[in-house]
Amino acid sequence: ISLGTGDTARLSWDTSDADAxxxxxxxxxxxxxxxxxxxxxxxxxxRDLGLYNGVVDPRIAMFGVGAVTTGVGIDFRKARGxxxxxTAVTSGDDVGTIRGYxxxxxxxxxxxxxxxxxxxxxxxxxxxxxxxxxLTATDAAPSVLTQALLISAAQxxxxxxxxxxxxxxxxxx
Numbered sequence: 075i076s077l078g079t080g081d082t083a084r085l086s087w088d089t090s091d092a093d094a095x096x097x098x099x100x101x102x103x104x105x106x107x108x109x110x111x112x113x114x115x116x117x118x119x120x121r122d123l124g125l126y127n128g129v130v131d132p133r134i135a136m137f138g139v140g141a142v143t144t145g146v147g148i149d150f151r152k153a154r155g156x157x158x159x160x161t162a163v164t165s166g167d168d169v170g171t172i173r174g175y176x177x178x179x180x181x182x183x184x185x186x187x188x189x190x191x192x193x194x195x196x197x198x199x200x201x202x203x204x205x206x207x208x209l210t211a212t213d214a215a216p217s218v219l220t221q222a223l224l225i226s227a228a229q230x231x232x233x234x235x236x237x238x239x240x241x242x243x244x245x246x247x
Contacts, residue, residue: 082102082108083099083100083101083102083108084100085097085098085099085100086098086100099112101132103130104129104130104131104132105128105130106127106128109126109127109128109129110129110130110131110132110133111126111129111132111133111134111135112132112133112134112135113135113136113137114134114135114136114137114146115135115136115137115138115139115146116137116138116139116140117137117139118137123135150169150170150191152167152168152169152170152193154167162197162198163193163197163202164193164197165193165194165195165196165197166192166193166194167192167193168190168191168192169191169192169193169204170190170191171188171189171190171191172188172189172190173185173187173188174186174187174188184211184216184217185211185217185219186210186211186217187208187209187210187211188207188208188209188219189206189207189208189209190206190207190209191204191205191206191207192204192205192207194226194227195227203227204227205224205225205226205227206224206225207221207223207224207225208221208222208223208224209221209222210222220234221234222234
C-alpha cells in the first residue's frame with residue numbers, strides 16, 4: 075500500500091470534488107486476485123484468510139478472536155460540546171445513521187433506505203434512552219424517505235400501516 079497514486083491499493087488526499095476534500099482508500103477492481111477488502115482485526119496480517127476469493131465489490135471485514143464472549147462492533151458516540159469536553163445530548167439528537175443510496179441516473183444518487191439511532195427521552199447521568207428507526211424510500215417520483223419501523227425507548231415496536239412479513243400482514247390499527 076502506498077500514499078499517493080500509481081499502486082493497486084493506496085491512500086490519497088483528493089481535492090477534485092468541488093464540495094469536499096477527501097481522504098480516499100482506493101481499492102483494486104477485484105476478481106480472482108487483488109480482492110477489494112479492508113480487514114480490521116487481531117492477528118490477521120500475513121495470513122491467507124481465503125474468505126473473499128473472487129469478490130469484486132468492496133467489503134469491510136472485522137475479526138474478533140480470543141477466549142472472550144464479546145464480538146466486534148461499530149460504535150457511534152455522539153456528544154454536544156467537543157471531544158475534549160463533551161456535554162450531554164438533547165432528546166432528538168441523531169446518535170448515528172447508516173444510509174443507502176442508489177444511482178437513478180447519470181451522476182444522480184437517491185437515498186433508498188436508512189437506519190437511524192436517536193437519543194429520545196430524559197437524558198441524564200447513567201440515563202441515555204434512545205430509539206432505532208428504519209426508513210425506506212417510497213416508490214414514487216420523487217421518492218420520499220418514510221418511517222417503516224420504530225423501536226422506542228420503551229421497547230414498543232411501531233410498524234407503518236400495511237407492513238407484510240412472510241405470510242403475515244400487520245397494520246397499526
